[in-house]
Amino acid sequence: MRALIVHHAGPGVAVQDLGRPGYLAMGLTQGGAADLRAVHEGAALLRQSVECAVLEMVGTGGTFEATEDIRIALTGAVMTAQIDGETAAWNASHLVPKGAKLVIGPTRSGTYGYLHVGGGFATDAALGSRATHQSVGLGALVSTGDTLAIGADKGRDTGMTLTPDPRFTGGTVRIVPSMQTEDFDPAIRARFEDTTFRRDPRANRQGVRMDSDGEGFSNPKALSIVSEVIVPGDIQVTGDGTPFVLMAESQTTGGYPRIGTVLPCDLPRIAQAPAGAEIRFTFLTLEEGAAQQARATAEERKLPLQVAPLVRDPATMQDLLSYQLIGGVVSAADAPLDEG
Incomplete structure (x- = not known):
């Protein structure tokens, strides 16, 4: 069986995918990966569907063993990674041979x-998805000793890389007006x-609390509704004036007023921001927000075109003549450093 044996798992390792759309009226948010951009990046690196289930890791990964030769890709928050003791580049695809140990260590930047x-990953599906949704009891965290089944792989390429979208240190987040x-x-x-x-630091897959200096943002006219x-992305303001950005596993209804809603394409920036990272919010009109979201969606679809080899082959480099290839060359027949 094609599978990944889990010799050790970090505290927040879970199978995720794009989630379960269409169940909001039944009390279930979409869920899925906290950073959907990372799911698209991995799919591009492996040349496969974005619907393939992945492992989401928070803070640290674990130690895994392949039962057969498998291809992997590593995206999202940068973590240390080794394949049988050899460093594996992040934002890249690799071959993990049968019996090899893949060790993914602590996060260096970002969160997920x-x-x-x-x-x-070919784990059991529920309601059309393999995503773990802890707050409603769908699925469970990956544990030491688990064996995770892997689906048939139609691809062959490895050793590919992709420049990640810069979303791991906070920054400016675009929002549109909400109901309140x-x-x-x-x-x-x-x-x-x-x-x-x-x-x-008080943040999880349900919501992220935003700290600031000075007074809060409560509105006497709208303390509660x-x-x-x-929906995920809504920014609720609690009675004490503290904003919370709702994330993938947020509740489906709430009674706090919303000052705005984060664009879906910017929600990974909130998810990946480490504790203490600075974040600013900027309002767009609904029309501007829709245009920016459409542009981001189009860019995601073009990710496969941006994948490039980790190590470039000179035979395929169309710009080879633009490189200085002889600088620093020393002649074997006339080596000036050997002269007395």
Whole structure:
């Protein structure tokens, strides 16, 4: 059986995919990977469907063994990685031979790292997805001693790389108006947009708390609302004025007012921001937001075209003549350093 044996698993390793759309009315958010961009990057590196299930790792990965030769790709938050003691590059694809040990260690930047395998993980599906959704009891974290089945792999290429989207240190996040945005005084909205927030350590797949200096952002006219539908990306402001960005496993309804909603393409920037990272929010109109989201979706579809070899073959380099290949060459017949 094609599988990955789990000799050791970190505390937050779980099978994820694109999630379960279409169940919001039944009380189930989509879930899926916290960083969907990383799922697309891994699919591009392995030349396979973005629907293939992956391993999401938080903080550290684990030690794994391949029962057969398998292809892997590593994306998302950069972690240390070795294949039988040899360093494996991140944001790249590799061959893991049968019996080899893949060791994925601590995070170097970002929060969520991803391990992709050729053919995807073939764990049991529920409601059309293999995604682990802990808050509702769908699936379970990967544990030491597990054996994870792997699907048939139709690809062959390894040793490919992809320049990652820079989303691992915080930065500016684009938001659009939400249902209660206009209920917040213009001065509060302006101050919210001018504030530099810090990603609070109290964060998980349900939501991320935003810290800031100075007074909070509660609005006396909208301290609470009748509970209504909410979605990942919504920014709820609690009674004490603290903003929370809702993430992949958020609840489906809530009674806190929302000052705005993060564009889906920018939500990975929130997910990957390490504790203490600085984050700013900037408002776009709904029309501007839709245009930016459409552009990001188009860019994701073009990721396979951006994949390149880790080590370039001179025979395939169309720009070979632009390189200086002889600088520093020393003649074997006339070596000036050997002269007395």
